Every structure is written in C-alpha cells, then in structure tokens.
Amino acid sequence: MNTQEVIIGWATPAFFALIALELLVAKWRGRRVYHASDAVNSLSLGVISQIVAVFSKLLTLGIYAWCAAHLAPWALPADRWWVWVSGLLLYDFLYYWLHRAGHEVNILWAAHVVHHQSEDYNLSTALRQTGSGVLLGWLFYLPMALLGYPLEVFAVVALIDLLYQFWVHTELVGRLGWFDRVFCSPSNHRAHHAVNERYLDRNYGGILILWDRLFGTFIEEDDSDPPVYGTRAPLRSWNPLWANAEVYWATAKDAWHARRWRDKLLVWLKPPGWRPADVAERFPKPAFDMARPRYAPALPRGLGAYGIAQFALLLLMGVWFLDMAKRMPASALLAYAAFLLFSLTALGVLLEGRRAGSWLEAARLAATALAAVITGGWFGAAAAPPALAPAIVALCLGSAAALATIRLRTRQPA
Numbered sequence: 004m005n006t007q008e009v010i011i012g013w014a015t016p017a018f019f020a021l022i023a024l025e026l027l028v029a030k031w032r033g034r035r036v037y038h039a040s041d042a043v044n045s046l047s048l049g050v051i052s053q054i055v056a057v058f059s060k061l062l063t064l065g066i067y068a069w070c071a072a073h074l075a076p077w078a079l080p081a082d083r084w085w086v087w088v089s090g091l092l093l094y095d096f097l098y099y100w101l102h103r104a105g106h107e108v109n110i111l112w113a114a115h116v117v118h119h120q121s122e123d124y125n126l127s128t129a130l131r132q133t134g135s136g137v138l139l140g141w142l143f144y145l146p147m148a149l150l151g152y153p154l155e156v157f158a159v160v161a162l163i164d165l166l167y168q169f170w171v172h173t174e175l176v177g178r179l180g181w182f183d184r185v186f187c188s189p190s191n192h193r194a195h196h197a198v199n200e201r202y203l204d205r206n207y208g209g210i211l212i213l214w215d216r217l218f219g220t221f222i223e224e225d226d227s228d229p230p231v232y233g234t235r236a237p238l239r240s241w242n243p244l245w246a247n248a249e250v251y252w253a254t255a256k257d258a259w260h261a262r263r264w265r266d267k268l269l270v271w272l273k274p275p276g277w278r279p280a281d282v283a284e285r286f287p288k289p290a291f292d293m294a295r296p297r298y299a300p301a302l303p304r305g306l307g308a309y310g311i312a313q314f315a316l317l318l319l320m321g322v323w324f325l326d327m328a329k330r331m332p333a334s335a336l337l338a339y340a341a342f343l344l345f346s347l348t349a350l351g352v353l354l355e356g357r358r359a360g361s362w363l364e365a366a367r368l369a370a371t372a373l374a375a376v377i378t379g380g381w382f383g384a385a386a387a388p389p390a391l392a393p394a395i396v397a398l399c400l401g402s403a404a405a406l407a408t409i410r411l412r413t414r415q416p417a
Contacts, residue, residue: 010162022126028175036174039307040354042127043314044241047347048117049130050321051243054340057328059137066141067157070148081153090152091160098164099214101143102207111139112275113250120246122233122297124196129172134247164209187212190224197230235291239298241351257282300356303413309405310354317346327383339382361410365403372399
C-alpha cells in the first residue's frame with residue numbers, strides 16, 4: 004500500500020466521525036445544518052468521484068510521471084524536506100489558478116459546479132466532488148512535473164491540499180482572527196460558496212488565502228449579508244449523474260442552437276452564464292432569484308429513512324470496490340462500477356419522490372440479488388461464506404417489501 008492509500012485509509016473514518024460530531028454540535032446549538040437527501044446526494048457524488056479516480060489514475064498520474072521523466076531538465080530529490088515544502092506551496096499556488104479558472108471558464112465550471120450545487124454548507128459538502136474534473140484539471144499541474152518534482156511528492160501534496168479543505172466546509176466555526184487573513188478558513192470558504200452578489204467568484208485558495216489577497220480575489224464574510232449557498236442555476240435534483248452532466252448538457256444545447264460557428268466555440272470558453280445573443284433571445288432562461296425556496300421534494304413517511312439505510316449499504320460496497328480495485332479483473336471492476344453508478348442514480352431519483360424512482364430501485368434490488376446468485380457471493384469475493392448470497396437475496400427481498408409498504412401508504416404523482 005502506497006503513502007497516498009495509507010492517508011486515505013486513515014482519513015475516511017475520520018471524515019464520518021467529524022460529520023457525526025458536526026451533527027451533534029449543531030443539534031446542541033439548536034441549528035439545522037443537514038438535510039438528509041441533500042447529504043446523501045453529496046456523499047453519493049463523493050463515492051462516484053472515487054470510482055472515477057480508480058480508472059483515471061493513468062491520465063492524472065501517468066501523464067505527470069511521463070512528463071517528469073522525459074521533459075524535466077532535472078529530477079528533484081524526494082528525500083529533502085525543502086522539496087516537500089516547496090512542492091506543497093507550488094501545488095497550492097497552481098490549485099488557486101485551477102480553482103479560479105473553474106469559475107471563469109465554462110468548460111471547467113461544468114466540472115467544478117458539482118462541488119457548489121448543494122444548498123447546505125456542511126462537512127458532507129466537502130466530499131461532494133466532481134467526476135469529470137480529471138479531463139482537464141491535470142493540465143494545471145504540469146509545471147510541477149516540468150520542474151522535476153517526483154510523482155510521489157506530487158501525489159502526497161495533492162492529497163494534503165485536498166484533505167485540508169475538508170474542515171473548512173462548516174457553518175459551526177466562526178471567525179478565527181489572524182488565521183482568516185493567512186489561510187483558507189471556514190469563514191473565507193463560506194463566502195466562496197455563496198451566491199450573494201458580493202461574494203461571487205472570490206476566495207479560491209486551497210490552503211493559503213494569501214493568493215487571493217495577492218491577486219485581488221479576496222473578500223471577507225459580512226455578517227450583514229449572510230451567505231446563501233448553491234448555484235445561480237440551481238440543480239434541483241438528487242440524481243448524481245445529472246449533477247455531473249447538467250452544465251455540459253446546457254452548454255452543448257447552446258452550442259447547437261448558436262448560429263455563428265465562433266459562438267459555438269465561445270460558449271465553452273466564456274465565463275459561466277454567458278450565452279450567444281441569438282440563443283438567449285430564442286431560448287430565454289429565468290432570472291436568478293435569491294429568495295427561491297430550497298429544493299426539498301416531499302417524501303412519503305419512511306422513505307427518507309429507507310434512503311439513508313440503502314445509501315449506508317452502498318457506501319460499504321463503495322469502500323469494498325476501492326479496496327478490491329487492484330485485485331479484481333478489469334471486466335469485473337467495470338461491472339461493479341456500473342452497478343454502483345446505477346444504484347446511486349436509482350437512489351437519487353427515488354429520493355426525488357418520483358414514481359420512476361420506485362421502479363429504478365426495484366430494478367436495483369433485483370440486480371443486486373441476481374449478482375449475488377450468479378457470483379455466489381459478491382464482486383471479487385474469492386472465498387465468500389456459503390451464507391453470503393442467501394443473506395444478500397434476503398436483504399433485497401426485505402428492502403423490496405419495505406419499499407412497497409412505504410409506497411402503498413401514500414400515493415405519489417408520476
């Protein structure tokens with residue numbers, strides 16, 4: 004197990020322990036900072052981002068390793084402290100520019116938008132990560148490879164920078180004085196996530212907020228203008244696949260409808276929200292409303308608890324998938340990934356309160372039971388206990404019965 008995997012192994016249970024602690028502190032203070040469906044959606048997107056990362060390492064790390072080996076004029080030593088410290092500082096500087104570009108270039112915003120869609124701001128939001136950021140994000144870190152920073156240094160400092168940003172996603176930590184002036188902090192990052200006019204496109208720093216002060220993108224949180232979270236084109240869905248695709252789809256439609264070829268390209272490169280004049284005229288969109296009600300579809304009694312329980316099981320499967328990724332044949336790994344993506348999508352649609360969600364969930368339960376029967380256990384389990392497959396089938400039957408009972412109690416619109 005490499006250093007990066009060790010760090011992730013220790014960090015994952017710590018994340019959920021801190022989420023539980025945040026829930027307890029919020030309840031003690033009489034505040035509601037979590038909504039169940041929103042949190043499940045955020046965590047589902049986190050799981051999907053990790054599934055994608057299993058298949059994208061060749062792109063993200065492979066290209067970096069090749070450039071460091073063939074294009075760098077020298078190789079920096081990985082056993083010197085200054086290489087690690089300077090590597091972390093340089094990575095954080097490059098992250099600032101990637102993050103800033105993610106708000107200023109539409110094709111990059113299409114990936115980054117996932118992290119901003121939640122209308123809550125809590126530690127589960129930190130785990131809400133894009134599945135498509137790997138497509139272009141690696142370009143911003145090539146300067147590290149060209150300067151000779153070893154792959155292991157790059158991988159670890161990237162993880163440190165990412166892990167640091169977990170704790171700043173909370174409303175329960177107030178101002179921190181001098182710390183707010185130097186580092187990315189909960190107060191600074193709350194402003195970054197806000198859709199209020201004064202906060203738009205500010206505070207991009209990952210660890211250091213000094214980059215924002217240096218390049219003129221810093222703003223302090225103002226108690227007279229509390230942050231409102233989400234995006235100016237609200238997602239209004241719990242479907243994690245749609246969360247990853249929504250801006251790509253909207254941009255592709257604008258590009259298709261644009262009459263000028265120049266506009267068909269510019270719609271991808273201009274800032275988010277820019278539309279060709281002819282497209283905006285023929286296909287107008289409603290203006291952003293700060294007072295809009297939050298997205299919270301009404302659910303039959305018990306369906307929320309059902310969704311949380313099913314997500315907990317899918318989360319365990321996701322952890323098992325990541326653990327088996329290096330040992331499972333590629334075909335089985337792809338099948339397992341497809342199953343998890345379908346399952347998380349079905350659960351998201353179910354939590355939207357739509358009748359189609361019940362049919363998708365029934366199909367998911369049937370597919371789970373079928374997979375257990377065919378494999379005699381579960382994906383990658385070479386020596387599964389004889390009782391495992393029957394236990395999975397029984398669990399699926401029990402879940403189907405619970406879902407049917409919930410649905411029979413309340414009629415839901417199609």
